[in-house]
Amino acid sequence: MTAGGAAIEPLVRIENFRMDFGETRVIRDLSFDVRAGETFGFLGSNGSGKTTTLRALLGIYQPTAGVLHIGGKVFEPRDGVRLGYLPEERGLYKKEAVLDVMVYFGRLKGLSKAQARSWSLEYLDRVELADKASTRLDKLSGGEQQKIQLGVTIMNDPELLILDEPTKGFDPVNRRLLMDIIEEQKLAGSTVIMVTHQMEEVERLCDRVILLKDGTSRAYGTVAEVQEQFGGTLYRITYTGPLPGSDLYEVTAADVGSADLAPRNGADETAVLRELVTSGVAVRSFTTERVSLEEIFIRVYGKETADLT
Ligand SMILES: Nc1ncnc2c1ncn2[C@@H]1O[C@H](COP(=O)(O)OP(=O)(O)OP(=O)(O)O)[C@@H](O)[C@H]1O
Numbered sequence: 507m508t509a510g511g512a513a514i515e516p517l518v519r520i521e522n523f524r525m526d527f528g529e530t531r532v533i534r535d536l537s538f539d540v541r542a543g544e545t546f547g548f549l550g551s552n553g554s555g556k557t558t559t560l561r562a563l564l565g566i567y568q569p570t571a572g573v574l575h576i577g578g579k580v581f582e583p584r585d586g587v588r589l590g591y592l593p594e595e596r597g598l599y600k601k602e603a604v605l606d607v608m609v610y611f612g613r614l615k616g617l618s619k620a621q622a623r624s625w626s627l628e629y630l631d632r633v634e635l636a637d638k639a640s641t642r643l644d645k646l647s648g649g650e651q652q653k654i655q656l657g658v659t660i661m662n663d664p665e666l667l668i669l670d671e672p673t674k675g676f677d678p679v680n681r682r683l684l685m686d687i688i689e690e691q692k693l694a695g696s697t698v699i700m701v702t703h704q705m706e707e708v709e710r711l712c713d714r715v716i717l718l719k720d721g722t723s724r725a726y727g728t729v730a731e732v733q734e735q736f737g738g739t740l741y742r743i744t745y746t747g748p749l750p751g752s753d754l755y756e757v758t759a760a761d762v763g764s765a766d767l768a769p770r771n772g773a774d775e776t777a778v779l780r781e782l783v784t785s786g787v788a789v790r791s792f793t794t795e796r797v798s799l800e801e802i803f804i805r806v807y808g809k810e811t812a813d814l815t
Contacts, residue, residue: 517665523571547716557594590659603639603640604643633683634683649675652674669700705799705800713728713729732799745765752781
């Protein structure tokens with residue numbers, strides 16, 4: 507709310523979005539918003555409709571029904587917010603030299619040739635590709651090409667950065683480098699929408715998230731709120747002896763002598779511990795952990811979904 511009490515229009519607003527491809531309904535009824543300045547995690551299993559939603563938001567697909575607005579209106583490429591979009595399908599002009607391709611895109615995005623060149627050289631240095639400036643793009647590895655594509659995406663200092671699986675196919679070191687670059691964009695004030703399957707990236711970067719399932723929202727809110735929706739905490743125990751089932755907890759992970767227990771039916775730490783001891787489990791350690799997004803993801807999309815609600 508503003509000081510005067512008027513609601514602030516979110517930068518992205520999606521309301522009652524529906525998307526059919528012929529007879530197939532991919533998005534059923536999806537509503538969420540993305541506020542200016544936040545980093546928003548767009549999560550869901552393969553084929554749940556994330557890319558479809560982004561394409562409809564950017565006018566690549568015509569929605570079957572619903573409102574998809576950026577900056578209060580339907581997106582128009584050359585009008586409105588400055589956008590950086592890293593699509594799921596990658597591809598740049600592969601027969602040209604890296605620096606030439608970057609400068610070309612910089613010019614398309616409104617930079618002068620000198621600005622595009624100096625920005626690109628600095629970026630190439632940052633992503634450890636300074637020695638590849640004159641190399642043809644198709645001589646670069648897949649990950650190296652992706653670094654160039656991310657550079658092209660962010661070089662116009664976008665107000666809204668939409669990244670469809672930005673770190674897909676990267677090794678851990680380069681993934682961290684890419685995350686650092688995205689975080690810098692966030693700190694510089696960009697609004698970021700990020701599709702990712704990497705929960706540690708979400709926990710590191712995202713202010714709010716949505717989990718898409720069966721064409722609609724399964725969970726939505728800040729990372730802490732989503733964790734709370736899924737019980738908030740779990741109990742990690744080490745023990746000896748058998749571990750019986752109980753109405754007070756669900757075993758969500760188990761190894762030899764250790765297990766994670768998600769409380770059920772309103773049980774708290776004391777109730778779960780008492781239940782374990784009463785049923786003869788020799789508890790060696792008992793700690794309370796915050797349920798991770800990874801765990802939530804598995805519960806929503808894995809075979810235990812039926813036990814959730
Ligand atoms: N143009 C299209 N015509 C028909 N079906 C489509 C089209 N585009 C997407 N789909 C279908 O819509 C569903 C959602 O696809 P989408 O690419 O949006 O999923 P996603 O959540 O981005 O998946 P992933 O995580 O695997 O990238 C899939 O079943 C896909 O086959």
